[in-house]
Every structure is written in C-alpha cells, then in structure tokens.
Amino acid sequence: MADKETWHETLHSGFGQYFSVDNLLYRDKTAHQDLVIFENAAFGRVMALDGVVQTTERDEFIYHEMMTHVPILAHGNARRVLIIGGGDGAMLREVARHQSVEHITMVEIDAGVVNFCQTYLPNHSAGAYDDPRLQLVIDDGVNFVSQTQERFDVIISDCTDPIGPGESLFTSAFYAGCKQALNPGGVFVAQNGVCFLQQDEAVNSHRKLSHYFADVSFYQAAIPTYYGGIMTFAWASDNPALRQPDLATLQSRFAAAGLPCRYYTPQLHIGSFALPQYLLNALS
Ligand code: AG3
Secondary structure, three states: OOOOOEEEOOOOOOOOOEEEOOEEEEEEEOOOOEEEEEEEOOOEEEEEEOOEEEEEOOOHHHHHHHHHHHHHHHHOOOOEEEEEEOOOOHHHHHHHOOOOOOEEEEEEOOHHHHHHHHHHOHHHHOOHHHOOOEEEEEOOHHHHHHHOOOOEEEEEEEOOOOOHHHHHHHOHHHHHHHHHHEEEEEEEEEEEEEOOOOHHHHHHHHHHHOOOOOEEEEEEEEOOOOOOOEEEEEEEEOOHHHHOOOHHHHHHHHHHHOOOOOOOOHHHHHHOOOOOHHHHHHHO
C-alpha cells in the first residue's frame, strides 16, 4: 500500500488501478503471501495478495459464476469437482449450489487465506466450508494433482496471476496432473488473466494445455476489478462438443439446477466462447 488511505495495484507496469482504503480490516504476511483485506466505498470488501486484487464483494459474482456454472452445466453430469486455490471460498460456494455435485475437493496452498477470508470476507464463502460434501486440503496444487488417485469430472483452477506461489499453476507439470486427475469426458478451466494486457499468458497456456487435451480454447467475461478489459478463462477437454452445447440443453440443465444467478445465463454461456480477433491471431 502506498499510504494509509490509498491502495495501488502493482500488477501492470506503467499504469493501473487504485482503491481508497476506507477501513483496513486485515493486513499481514501469511506463510506464503502478503494478504490485505479492506473496505472500499465503491466495491465493498476488497482482498489483495502480493499487491494484486484477487476479489471484491461487488463484482465477484461474475468471476465465480462463470468459472463454475459454465464447466458444470456444459459437462451435464458432474458429480466430483476439484477446486485448486480459491481460498476466499466463493468458488466453493458456487460449486456447492449444484445439488447434483456429490463431492468437492478444494486444494489451497495458503491456510492463512482460508482463515482470514472466513473472518473478514464472510460473504464470499457464505457458510460453504460447512458443506458435508467438502474435503479441504492445504497443499500445493501441482503436488496434489500429480499424486492423487481420485478422479474428478470438473477441475477449476482459481489461481492468482503467474507470479509468486501461483506460478506453478501455469506449468506443464500442473496441466499434466490435471489431465490424469480428470475422468474421461472431464473439463478443466483456469483463470487466465486479462488478455489485452497479459496476452502471453493465454498464448503460453494454450500451447502447454494442447499437449494434454484434444480441445483447448478460452471463454471470457469482463470483470471490472480485473482491470484492462475481458478476462479469459482457459478451457480444456478431450471432447470438442462440450464447448458448443446447444441452447435448449443448457436451458434445461440450468432450470433443473435452480441456480440463483446474477450474471450467468445460458445465452451468455454460449456467447462467452466467442473471442476477439486479436486473441485468435495470437493463438494461431
Ligand atoms: N483470482 C484471480 C485474480 C486474478 C487477477 N488478475 C488480474 N487482474 N489480471 C481470484 C480469486 C477469486 N476467488
């Protein structure tokens, strides 16, 4: 933080965003990262790690709905879901809304993020840590996916940017582990940065994932606090049909799931796989 009143993001060089710190709720170094949680008049509670905004109360629904309902509803029969990262608990909250999901494993490297977010960012997890379907593992995600004998239908990588502890979640070793931990017909999705400013990230993920999966692409959403335009989510599976579901199928799955969404719609799900030409050019 630059001073007591204003917090500046340090992710991009040369320009960026700031927040007024209207009430500092928590700030300390966990075992792995510099964690800060504060109140901001415009965005509610804000959580940042190592100088980068991870989530805010005001716009988190866009990110978390898109990273859960898109793969789960596209899959159509996801019973076992693995979340990598996600220590603030909102990804868990959204996955847990699917009554058809029987088991959720969440692997977070930083116990401090889990603990302090439950105290200072409680609306994110909204009680989901008490869900009996949850197995919470404090471990490195690469380690977990390479060693586990368990298999999952959907894997969600709710990672930070590839700096600090989150860097390993952008490696071939991690993608190979995710491939082996997926059931046949499974889907892997991952936070992949804002592609206008972090295009190399998308290009690299695409190249690495293509070694392990037959169908690799991205879908996107604009999330205001992930400053700089659309955020891309990596999408990897062995079944290209999962990326092009028909509207009627999604609508009936969505209705059956009974989800209270504020961003996700089946129409938007289908449209989110359309990518801007500059990204398609970079990927080809
Ligand atoms: N993790 C993704 C934060 C990425 C921010 N990156 C950026 N602005 N390029 C969010 C964790 C929420 N559960």
